[in-house]
Amino acid sequence: MAIPPYLQDKMMTSKKRSRGRALFNLILIISLGLNVYLLKFSQNPGLNALAEKLKIEAAEAEATENNQKTDLAQTPAQATSKTMKLGSSPEKVNGNVSPQPLITPVSYVVPQTEDNKDLFTLHLKIRNSLTYSVCQAMTKEQGCQMMSAYMSRLLTWNFDINKSMRNGDSLDVAYENIPGKNRFRILKMVYNSQLYNKVFEANYFSAEKDDWGSYFDAEGVEIAKRVVDKFAPVKNYQEITSLPGDFRKGPIGHRGTDFKTDVGTPVYASFEAKVLRTNWNVRANGYCVELDHPREGVKTLYLHLSRVLVKPGQYVKQGDKIAETGNTGRTFAPHLHYEIKSRGKKKIVYNPFNFKHIKSYNKKIPLEERENFQKTISHYDTILQKG
Numbered sequence: 001m002a003i004p005p006y007l008q009d010k011m012m013t014s015k016k017r018s019r020g021r022a023l024f025n026l027i028l029i030i031s032l033g034l035n036v037y038l039l040k041f042s043q044n045p046g047l048n049a050l051a052e053k054l055k056i057e058a059a060e061a062e063a064t065e066n067n068q069k070t071d072l073a074q075t076p077a078q079a080t081s082k083t084m085k086l087g088s089s090p091e092k093v094n095g096n097v098s099p100q101p102l103i104t105p106v107s108y109v110v111p112q113t114e115d116n117k118d119l120f121t122l123h124l125k126i127r128n129s130l131t132y133s134v135c136q137a138m139t140k141e142q143g144c145q146m147m148s149a150y151m152s153r154l155l156t157w158n159f160d161i162n163k164s165m166r167n168g169d170s171l172d173v174a175y176e177n178i179p180g181k182n183r184f185r186i187l188k189m190v191y192n193s194q195l196y197n198k199v200f201e202a203n204y205f206s207a208e209k210d211d212w213g214s215y216f217d218a219e220g221v222e223i224a225k226r227v228v229d230k231f232a233p234v235k236n237y238q239e240i241t242s243l244p245g246d247f248r249k250g251p252i253g254h255r256g257t258d259f260k261t262d263v264g265t266p267v268y269a270s271f272e273a274k275v276l277r278t279n280w281n282v283r284a285n286g287y288c289v290e291l292d293h294p295r296e297g298v299k300t301l302y303l304h305l306s307r308v309l310v311k312p313g314q315y316v317k318q319g320d321k322i323a324e325t326g327n328t329g330r331t332f333a334p335h336l337h338y339e340i341k342s343r344g345k346k347k348i349v350y351n352p353f354n355f356k357h358i359k360s361y362n363k364k365i366p367l368e369e370r371e372n373f374q375k376t377i378s379h380y381d382t383i384l385q386k387g
Helices: 005-041 045-073 076-085 130-137 144-155 367-386
Strands: 119-125 170-177 184-193 198-205 214-216 239-242 257-260 266-268 273-278 287-293 298-308 321-325 335-342
Touching (some): 119 130, 130 144, 144 184, 144 239, 170 367, 184 367, 198 367, 273 298, 287 321
Antiparallel strands (some): 119 170, 170 184, 184 198, 198 214, 273 287, 287 298, 298 321
């Protein structure tokens, strides 16, 4: 049976009123319940404290989330710096980084040692060149170029560092900081060469009778060669700081051998000779002497002297004292520049340790010092292991 139109309007109005009333009743019930809850629990201090604690934790959680979002927008270095300032340990940062992790530096510091000196270790893989590799592990301000020069000075006695190094060779060094311009003293260096499939080792050791220490391999054989006293321009020196061919500014490399020694150390003629000239180009060479050796087919030069004891045209015998070492001319520290060159027009510079008319040798640790030497090596090994 069809419902008349006037009844349909009444039913629609009734439905609207019913829905409105139901919604009103629901709001009224919720409001009454909330009032009862507040009246009952508003004076409960424990509940209030709990509510306050929850608010604080929620605020801290929100702040932490915001900080994490901010940290993700920073560089790894900025994030690490911020973490250190907050007093927590730095976290690892995952993401794309430069290829420099191919060189892995590790620094170990002992603040106080028996000698009250700081000890450090350096562990790295060779990449591109020695200087590049060291300067990835140390900054220029920390002296990476000087450290590289010290390493080169030791390694050059074993192989040509410009031709024989390979990417991936490992280098481990223990060293100490010392006052003055030198800044460092390498105590132990271990170089693992892929080309030679060999480990080259250098250990610093100073015997009781020696004025200066030197570097020896694991068997107690000195790394650097020495000239037999009969041919030696100086018999007492600290170390050899440069060899012929070492890189220097200009079209050619270094032309001589530099013996580091104190001012006033006696200088001797390597062979019987005639004095050709003295004290020429004093600004660059300082006080200097040039000797002519027709029998050996060479001339020898002695530069940066403090005193010259011979005159041009004078004849001297092998082993005669001709001068004293100094720090004159273009030089940064006391040393003797000793140079052997050919007499002819073709200027050939000879390495004194390879020259056929000069005998050389490698010094060995005396038997009475062997025990101390082994203890020293063990001490260096411990430093490297801790590093």
